[in-house]
Amino acid sequence: MSASTSPSTQAIRFGTDGWRAVIAEGFTFENVARVAQAAADYWRDHPTPGRQNRVAIGYDRRFFSDRFAECAAEVFAANEFEVILTPVATPTPAVSLAVRDRSCIGGVMITASHNPPMFNGFKLKSHYGGSSDPETCQAVEKYLDRSPVRRMPAAEAAAQGRLDKLDLRPAHARAIRKLVDFDLLGSARLRLAHDALFGAAAGAFEDLLKNTRCKVTSLHTEHDVLFGGLSPEPIPRNYGPAIEFLRRRPHDLCLVNDGDADRLGALDGRGRPLTTHQVVCLILYHLHENRGLTGRVVKTLTLTSMVDKMCAAWGLPLLETGVGFKYICPEMIKGDVLLGAEESGGIGLPGHIPERDGLAAGLVLLELLARTGRSVGQLLRQLERRFGPHRYGRQDLHLPQDRTARLLEKLRSQPPDRLGRTPVSDIKTFDGVKIIANNGAWLMLRGSGTEPVLRIYAEAATESEVERLLRLGLRWTRQV
The missing domain is CATH 3.40.120.10 (Alpha-D-Glucose-1,6-Bisphosphate, subunit A, domain 3)
Known part of the structure; x- marks a missing residue:
């Protein structure tokens, strides 16, 4: 010693x-x-x-x-x-x-x-x-x-x-199998693709589902410390190889995990990427509508406002926190939390650890398909018919932390009264600055907690409106 x-x-x-x-x-x-x-x-x-x-x-x-x-x-x-x-x-x-x-x-x-x-x-x-x-x-x-x-x-x-x-x-595999109806999964005959992005989840779903009738195809399971030249993040820009594979060999669902498997992303069976927001909404729908569960929903303020509408429609208490699961975890410890979720794909489930778990969340999403017999696309269209379209975009800009701090301070002290042509209805400043228009569209800027990066987030009813909001956010960065 x-x-x-x-x-x-x-x-x-x-x-x-x-x-x-x-x-x-x-x-x-x-x-x-x-x-x-x-x-x-x-x-x-x-x-x-x-x-x-x-x-x-x-x-x-x-x-x-x-x-x-x-x-x-x-x-x-x-x-x-x-x-x-x-x-x-x-x-x-x-x-x-x-x-x-x-x-x-x-x-x-x-x-x-x-x-x-x-x-x-x-x-x-x-x-x-x-x-x-x-x-x-x-x-x-x-x-x-x-x-x-x-x-x-x-x-x-x-x-x-x-x-x-x-x-x-x-022990972890045994615990998360108990979170789903494994008899239902075992007889569902679903075709699952899993992209491990070269991370710690490699082979996990093959092991979890090995005694079921589900067929699992694993992608990018090799140990590559360079992650195939990508960052191991479950977001659409990293789905290129999975998209190509699914177009050639359609499955029912493709799950994607980050480097340490605590986050979840997904694509439909034909290679169309889902946003993490859509994944969260599908899981919330399943837990409440199909399983009949209730409780508080805890989400970070960068997550889609469709969650807000779902909670309002179903009478579920909603709490919005700063970015990072460390803010959601204390609420889960208190209990009575139906779902904890963040924009980056971190999802915490009831009856489990007060922690995001990309493997457990993936099994729940798979259970949704087994329970309903519907495709991912059909389920998403059902949600949009009820709660309206929600399109989302994010842009990460390398920016020194001092410039990010000046920009955020300027927005706090001199907030805009309009978001483009639409009047602003609310501004939230407890983690970055989130500006919400009275039509529900929003634009948010915050500094990363781990890198010299400014993150610009936007949500609106159309892709074109999201792009316009992101451009507006970029223009603001040139003012400091």
Whole structure:
């Protein structure tokens, strides 16, 4: 066991969901060890009743993620924690489930989720099996470099009984099978394509559905740390190969997961991309209309306003939060939440962990098709007939954080009274600036919590109106 007495002074900040940085630039073994030591010190000083001095640690398929995870494990072991370390790349929700079900005080997931391949990250999970809240993340930041980093070689930790390697995926698979009518799925004979985007979900749906009559075709399951040249994010611009495949070989549905499998995207069986907003609305429809469930709906303010209309029609309480599942998680812990959802494809389900789970959400969407016998297109048209068309667009612009801050401050202090030709009815400023017109269209600008990027979001009844709103947002950026 060793201790370092001269920690780096490089600043480390937690963003929307943990700490992320470019590999070998900010995300180094030294910095991973610093953050692990801070988390160990924090959890030591803040014990949770009924929880053991134990952590679960997992990792995705990014470059050296397994080595970074082992580094964190060595730090926790040296600080007298019991460590459960996954031996293979593992979906984030499987780690969160293990934290909750194995009496851990917390957990760590080495992943940068959907970020470009050069990034990696350190996600903190709390004892309840979800993302640590902002207060916990800020508290861990304050513990950085309070004490020297201690590390115990993995082999020594294992010999002393402090480190156990355990595959967490089977327990997760058992848990999410219980969330759906598996007898119905087993006899449905659905044809499912699954695009893992080279991430930790590779092969997951083949395993989940192996004893059913569903036929699963898996795409992009190879371990490629460059993710085929894409960012492993379940959004239409990354669906090109899947679209081409489905046009040649139609299926009933294609599910897409991000790099650590906590988010979900989808295409219909013939290669037409669904937005994450459509995926969320389909799942909400199924949970309430087909299963008859009720409860609060919690959504981030960048998610489609169709959810608002659905909740109003069905008498479901709706709560809107800032961007990031760390704001949804506390509401799920309180209970009585029917659905928690965010624009980026993060979906939390009742009766499960207070965490987004792209595999669980995918099974629920598949259950919807099995229950109704309808195609994705038929179901979406049914929703639009009732709640109106909702078209959405997002543009990410690389912009220094100081310029983003000036732009948002200007919009807060001098908000427009019209969105194009339409009067503004409301402005929300609790996470970025969201400007809502009285016809329901909206435009929102906010800075990314993980990158020097300005995100511009828009929703309206037509594609042309969405494009016009996005252009308006871009024009505003040139004013600062």
